[in-house]
Every structure is written in C-alpha cells, then in structure tokens.
Amino acid sequence: MSAYTDQLRQKTDYLTKLLQSFHLPSMQVFPSAEQHFRQRAEFRVWHEGDEMCYAMFQKGQKASSNSLIKIEKFPIAAQSINDIMPRLMAAMAAQNVLRHRWYQVEFLATLSGEMLITLIYHKRLDEEWEVAARALQTQLGVWIIGRSRGQKIVLQQDFVTEKLTVHGQNFIYRQIEGGFTQPNARMCEKMLEWACTAAGDSQDFDLLELYCGNGNFTLPLSQHFRRVLATEVSKTSVQAAQWNIAANHRDNIEIARLSAEEFTQAFSGCREFERLRTQGVSLQDYDFSTIFIDPPRAGVDDETLQLVAQFERVIYVSCNPETLRDNLAVLTKTHDIQQLALFDQFPFTHHIESGVLLVKKSFQAA
Structure with a gap:
C-alpha cells in the first residue's frame, strides 16, 4: 500500500x-x-x-x-x-535591484496556463525596481506583483484567469491575488461535478447560495436552477464573482453583498438592508427549493442553521469535519443524509473536505 493510499484510507476511516x-x-x-496537484505555493527566500x-x-x-x-x-x-x-531564482540572482532584501515569493498557477508571481520585500520599491521587474515579467511570461510594507505595485494585472471543466463544459474564473481559491x-x-449531480434538475425552482466567494460553485450550479441568488460579504470576491458571471454569460444569477448572518436577518424579515x-x-421574486453552503472552518452559526433547515434540499460542502458533525446534529432533525x-x-495533510446532500423528511414523504 502506498503512502498516499494509506493516508486516504485513514481520512476515510476518520470521517466515517x-x-x-x-x-x-x-x-x-x-x-x-x-x-x-497544488496550484498555489509560497516560500521564504533565504540569503547566505x-x-x-x-x-x-x-x-x-x-x-x-x-x-x-x-x-x-x-x-x-x-x-x-x-x-x-x-x-x-536565476533571474533574480542576476540583478541586485531585484534580489536585494527580497524575502518571500508567492506563486499562483492555473490549469489555463497563466501564472501570477508576487515578490515580497523588506524595502521600498522604486522606479529602478519596477523597470527591472517589468523586464523579468516579459522574460518569464508571467504576471508580477511587487509588495513591501504599505506598497503594492501591479505591473500589469493582479489576477489570473482560470479555466475549469465541469461535465465537459468549460467555465472561466478570475482569481485575484490574495483572494481565496481552491488550491x-x-x-x-x-x-x-459532485455538487451539480447532487443538485439534479430543478429548473422550476431557485437556488440560494451562502458564502459564494468568486462564484466557484455558483456558475455551474446555475445551469440546474431557474435562478440563483448568491451571497458574499467580501467586496473583492463580489467583484470577481460579477466578472465571472458576465464572462460566462450567465444571466440567471444575482449577487447580494451580505454575510450569511445578515442574509438570515433579511430573509426572516427582522431587518432591512439598503444594499439589497x-x-x-x-x-x-424567488421560489427557493435548494440551498448550497460552503462555510468557513467555523461552520454555520446557529441562526443561519435555522434558515438552512427551512429548505427542502441542502447541499453542504465542508472544510472542517468537526463543525460539519455539529451542524448535521441539528439538520438531521429535519433532514436525511442522502449523499x-x-x-x-x-493530500498528505490532516485536512478533509467533504460534501453532504440532505433532503427534508417531509419533502421525501410527499
């Protein structure tokens, strides 16, 4: 048994x-x-x-x-x-203006072939650095960003455009430097693909998505519903999601810049939001049948969980099995786990990503 096979078995046993x-x-x-398998990497730079x-x-x-x-x-x-x-490394070593006080580097790669490299310094970046960095950008065929304390120099762009294939269809995504992306x-x-299969064909109903980020799940899921309302609190992520929606020609998605907690208040009618x-x-305008949630490691808060429990179908993607278990203890009072x-x-870490499809008990009976 290989080391990878053994660690995957341990994760499977642990989650079970x-x-x-x-x-x-x-x-x-x-x-x-x-x-x-990893599209992101960051390293310190050691000078000796x-x-x-x-x-x-x-x-x-x-x-x-x-x-x-x-x-x-x-x-x-x-x-x-x-x-x-x-x-x-060879190009940086060859120019003192680039190597001097360079202490960290971040790589963001894509399946589409684009790459963004962030060079981080313990010094003020000046015009001489910018000239050298522009030449380096051309030489390597990548996008370069320079950072130091209180400084961010974008030579051309601070994002890459990724292409993901879902059930044979391509989707493009703008991934912004420093923003969250699946590594x-x-x-x-x-x-x-799993989430789309779990969603099934619900063209007569609408989808609510909380924590949508840059629209990673939103875009392919939108093909399975009449309309989608997705929420996200980060301005940067909302801007990326809006670009992704337009670039993929999806006309049945709206983004609400609200946190999950704020949306719960708006949905229950206990608070109005000028932003909406x-x-x-x-x-x-919506007739929701399904909610999709991909929360942070802390899981879903108690009030939002009560909102989630109102939906006939719940698609839950989790990056923390412990908080998933706690949330399922509540949701399984009203729903059954179907997938x-x-x-x-x-791989080779203790982190586990999982997905659960829950269907309301009364909905199944009907």
Whole structure:
C-alpha cells in the first residue's frame, strides 16, 4: 500500500467514525493526484552570502539556519510552478535591484496556463525596481506583483484567469491575488461535478447560495436552477464573482453583498438592508427549493442553521469535519443524509473536505 493510499484510507476511516451517529449512505471518495496537484505555493527566500534559495522552516520553530529546509523542487506544487522556480531564482540572482532584501515569493498557477508571481520585500520599491521587474515579467511570461510594507505595485494585472471543466463544459474564473481559491484545481472540478449531480434538475425552482466567494460553485450550479441568488460579504470576491458571471454569460444569477448572518436577518424579515435595494435584489421574486453552503472552518452559526433547515434540499460542502458533525446534529432533525462524499483536496495533510446532500423528511414523504 502506498503512502498516499494509506493516508486516504485513514481520512476515510476518520470521517466515517466521526459521523457514525448519523444514518449514512455509502461514502463516495474522490482521490487526488499524488503529485503536482497544488496550484498555489509560497516560500521564504533565504540569503547566505551571495547565494539564495527557496526555503521553509521546521514547524513551530523560528526562521534560522538551524530550522532551515532548502527547497529545490516542490513535488506537490503544479508542474508549472516547479518549472519556473529555478528560472525565477536565476533571474533574480542576476540583478541586485531585484534580489536585494527580497524575502518571500508567492506563486499562483492555473490549469489555463497563466501564472501570477508576487515578490515580497523588506524595502521600498522604486522606479529602478519596477523597470527591472517589468523586464523579468516579459522574460518569464508571467504576471508580477511587487509588495513591501504599505506598497503594492501591479505591473500589469493582479489576477489570473482560470479555466475549469465541469461535465465537459468549460467555465472561466478570475482569481485575484490574495483572494481565496481552491488550491487543488483538479479536485475542485470533481467537487463542482459532485455538487451539480447532487443538485439534479430543478429548473422550476431557485437556488440560494451562502458564502459564494468568486462564484466557484455558483456558475455551474446555475445551469440546474431557474435562478440563483448568491451571497458574499467580501467586496473583492463580489467583484470577481460579477466578472465571472458576465464572462460566462450567465444571466440567471444575482449577487447580494451580505454575510450569511445578515442574509438570515433579511430573509426572516427582522431587518432591512439598503444594499439589497440598491443592488436591485428582491427576495420576493424567488421560489427557493435548494440551498448550497460552503462555510468557513467555523461552520454555520446557529441562526443561519435555522434558515438552512427551512429548505427542502441542502447541499453542504465542508472544510472542517468537526463543525460539519455539529451542524448535521441539528439538520438531521429535519433532514436525511442522502449523499456523502470525501474530496482529498489536501493530500498528505490532516485536512478533509467533504460534501453532504440532505433532503427534508417531509419533502421525501410527499
């Protein structure tokens, strides 16, 4: 048994045991590639005399020569990241204006072939740096951003455009530097396909989505419903989602810039939000049958959970099995678990991504 197979089995066993108090269907398990699955990577830059290298440090220890781990290759990162790492290091080493006080680098790669590299410094970036960085950007065929304290220099753009394929259809996404994106793009495609299958064909009804981010799930799910209302509190994510909606020619999606807690208040009628009016969003126009939620690690708060429980169908994607278990303890009072999936988004770590489809007991009886 390979190390990867063993760790995936341990995750499957852990999730099964954690949720054993519920009546569970057979679990679908989606394994990851064992190498080159991660589209994001970041490293410290270690300077030793005239030499430089990518570096990590022993967990829990200060950055020092004693805890230093020199990185030449990073097998879990995308092949494109591994290919460009030595080219970037050689180019940086060749120019003092680029290498001086450079201490960190972040890579954001895509399946579409685009890449964004953020160079982070302990110095003020000036015009001389910008000229050299522009030449480097052209040389490497990437987008480059320079950062230092209180400074962000975007040479051309601060985003990449990703292309994901879901059941044979392509969707494009603007992924902004510093914004949240799923790091394992191939696993993300599997998650999107699972969610669409769980949604089924609900063209006569509408979908509510909470925590929509840049519209990662929103776009493919919108094909399965008459209309979609998606909520997100981050302005940056909302802007990216709006671009993605337009770029993919989806005309049945509206975005409400509200947190899940705020939307719960608006939906229950206990509070009005001027933002909904100015965005032209009328909750009365919707006939929801399904809610999709992909909450942060803290899970769904108690009030929002009461909102979720009102829906006939709940599609829940979780990045924290412990808070998922706590939320399911509430939701299974009114709903049955019909599908359960494990997505190995983060191989060789303890992190588990999972998906659950719940259907209301009364809805099934009808």
